[in-house]
Amino acid sequence: MKxxxxxxxxxxxxxxxxxxxxxxxxxxxxxxxxxxAEAELILVNTCGFIESAKTESIEHILEMAKFKKPxxxxxxxxxxxxxxxxxxxxxxxxDLPEVDYWVGxxxxxxxxxxxxxxxxxxxxxxxxxxxxxxxxxxxxATLQHTAYVKIAEGCNHCCSYCAIPLIKGRxxxxxxxxxxxxxxxxxxxxxxxxxxxxQDITMYGRDLASSVNLTALLQMIINExxxxxxxxxxxxxxxxxxxxxxxxxxxxxxxxxxxIPFQHINPRILKLMNRPDAPEKLREKLGLIRxxxxxxxxxxxxxxxxxxxxxxxxxELLNFVEEGHFEHVGVFSYSREEQTKAFDLKxxxxxxxxxxxxxxxLQAQQPITQQFLARQVQQExxxxxxxxxxxxxxxxxxxxxxxxxxxxxxxxxxxxxxxxLVSCRATHHDAYNLWAEVCPI
Numbered sequence: 001m002k003x004x005x006x007x008x009x010x011x012x013x014x015x016x017x018x019x020x021x022x023x024x025x026x027x028x029x030x031x032x033x034x035x036x037a038e039a040e041l042i043l044v045n046t047c048g049f050i051e052s053a054k055t056e057s058i059e060h061i062l063e064m065a066k067f068k069k070p071x072x073x074x075x076x077x078x079x080x081x082x083x084x085x086x087x088x089x090x091x092x093x094x095d096l097p098e099v100d101y102w103v104g105x106x107x108x109x110x111x112x113x114x115x116x117x118x119x120x121x122x123x124x125x126x127x128x129x130x131x132x133x134x135x136x137x138x139x140x141a142t143l144q145h146t147a148y149v150k151i152a153e154g155c156n157h158c159c160s161y162c163a164i165p166l167i168k169g170r171x172x173x174x175x176x177x178x179x180x181x182x183x184x185x186x187x188x189x190x191x192x193x194x195x196x197x198x199q200d201i202t203m204y205g206r207d208l209a210s211s212v213n214l215t216a217l218l219q220m221i222i223n224e225x226x227x228x229x230x231x232x233x234x235x236x237x238x239x240x241x242x243x244x245x246x247x248x249x250x251x252x253x254x255x256x257x258x259x260i261p262f263q264h265i266n267p268r269i270l271k272l273m274n275r276p277d278a279p280e281k282l283r284e285k286l287g288l289i290r291x292x293x294x295x296x297x298x299x300x301x302x303x304x305x306x307x308x309x310x311x312x313x314x315x316e317l318l319n320f321v322e323e324g325h326f327e328h329v330g331v332f333s334y335s336r337e338e339q340t341k342a343f344d345l346k347x348x349x350x351x352x353x354x355x356x357x358x359x360x361x362l363q364a365q366q367p368i369t370q371q372f373l374a375r376q377v378q379q380e381x382x383x384x385x386x387x388x389x390x391x392x393x394x395x396x397x398x399x400x401x402x403x404x405x406x407x408x409x410x411x412x413x414x415x416x417x418x419x420x421l422v423s424c425r426a427t428h429h430d431a432y433n434l435w436a437e438v439c440p441i
Contacts, residue, residue: 001031003074005039007060010047012148012197012233012404014082016046017130021081021103021111023137025073028112032139037066041077041115046084048167050335057084058096065098077115079103083090083167089123097121105129105143105168107297109136124349129153129168133178135185143386145419146403151179151217152198159263160274160341161306161334164199169298173208176217183225192384192419193229194221195403201232201385202239215243222253228421229384231255236260237277237285242326245292255399258289259299265320266313269306272345297372297400299328302361305354306334307345314357321364327364327372329405331358366431373407376400380439383409383424388417396422407432414438 004025019133021043022032028092033039046057047099061080067073081103085092086298101115104124109132131153136402140147158172183194196202196218214232221230232248235258248254264270265279273286277285289296321329333354335344376398383396386408394414401407410433411424424436 002032002041003033003039005033005036005041007042007044007064008052008141009045009057009060009297009317010049010053010083011197014045014047014131015142015319016148016197017082017105017108018043018066019138019141020130020132020136021045022139022141024109024112032141036064036075037069037073040074041079042067042075042209043079043081046080046082048083048087049163050337051333052335054084054088057082061096061099063416065096068098077101077109079115081105081108081111081113082283083122086126087163087167089126093121093123098165100194106317108136111179131172132182133175135181136179138182140189140286143418144190145384146292146386147186147191147193148195148196148197149179149182149186150174150198151196151204151272155199156203157200157276158274158341160272160305160345161201161337163332163337163340166339168199171203171207172211172267173204173206176205176208176220178293179217180220180224183221183227183230187225190419191227192421193231194225194227195231195233195402196254197233199369200234200236200239202235202241202244214239215247218244218247218251218254222251229253229399231399232259233259233402235260240289242288242292243383245289248296249293254294256293257299257399258296259402259405262300263303264317264434266309266316268353269313272308272340272342273303273306280333299323299330299339299402299406300326301330301332303332303334303359304357307336307348307358308344309349318360318364321361321368324371326365327369327400328360328402329369330405331361333358369407369432370429372400372433373426376434377426380423380425382421383411383436385411385414385416385418385420385422386412393416394418394422396424400441409436411438 047053067075086105100120102124106127108130152173154168154171196322204214381398385394385396387395394411423439426434426436
């Protein structure tokens with residue numbers, strides 16, 4: 001049987017697209033393999049969000065092209081898809097003749113036809129990104145018990161630093177029936193954790209009927225799919241309302257966890273970023289969340305070195321982090337992206353300053369995360385086991401840890417398989433992770 005291998009770069013939304021592509025190819029007679037040397041078809045699903053991601057994508061394309069050489073691999077079809085293709089197709093095709101097929105975001109549902117019918121090297125059709133309303137089969141290429149479900153595509157916010165609207169276009173919600181059907185199928189296949197994702201999940205349904213929104217969708221998923229965990233990722237602060245928070249507090253299957261990108265706290269920088277929430281509104285929202293869900297775990301991201309950011313404005317952000325509003329924090333150095341409004345802002349902050357500010361924010365957050373971990377020591381909690389090592393140590397997560405971006409829980413004495421929910425008691429912690437033991441029955 002013909003074999004295919006896939007490199008999926010960038011965010012979880014890209015991973016969903018990769019799994020849909022694999023599913024189509026498997027249905028067409030291909031066999032998925034993790035061994036690139038054995039694959040006759042290699043797909044690289046690229047990211048084009050920031051400069052470092054573009055560089056990484058091109059490096060992986062060139063690395064995979066080596067498997068076309070005799071004695072190195074069996075690759076006959078090198079396929080490149082994703083955001084980088086959507087944004088730079090013509091330039092890429094001119095610079096990378098090693099690539100046989102280019103797949104734009106609007107062609108994800110047509111991969112088999114493209115490979116079978118088009119001549120090699122042809123440019124992709126640049127059209128609106130694919131929405132999986134037809135529920136094309138997915139092939140879970142990673143963990144079998146946790147899955148990302150993309151509920152929308154695109155973004156309407158147009159933050160001045162962000163290229164996503166240029167790449168993915170306007171915000172478009174998937175049909176709620178399609179989302180529910182997908183979650184039902186995933187749960188029936190053994191998935192314990194459903195991670196709902198979009199550029200902003202709180203915008204879900206605003207482009208559909210007036211009765212469709214995130215809260216209504218969640219209730220449908222709970223009623224029909226009945227997953228053990230539902231995790232909400234990438235919630236815009238202004239879109240989080242009392243109705244949603246009350247549902248999270250009421251429904252035990254919705255993780256007490258929110259990922260809320262703040263990006264900054266200084267009013268002038270927020271305005272330059274084209275972020276609508278003033279600092280006082282952001283603080284009010286944090287207060288409402290903590291009031292309605294006292295035990296919630298919050299994650300955010302910040303950008304350092306945004307153009308014109310002064311030392312005083314950075315210190316304002318640093319002080320905000322030190323106040324301890326978030327259990328998990330990610331920090332990005334500003335990446336200057338062409339065609340965005342921030343590209344021409346002056347003065348630009350130099351790279352060394354951006355990186356130093358990033359490091360200072362992470363250092364400020366570290367004791368806060370450690371305090372959060374210390375509070376969990378000796379507490380009993382449900383842990384979803386992701387992997388089991390040969391020495392019997394398992395690696396898992398509680399509701400307070402999202403996959404891939406937060407810390408993990410190392411569980412000693414676990415004798416089962418991955419994918420189980422296990423009662424554990426934490427014994428100690430390091431900077432980002434917990435160690436735990438299985439609770440006796």
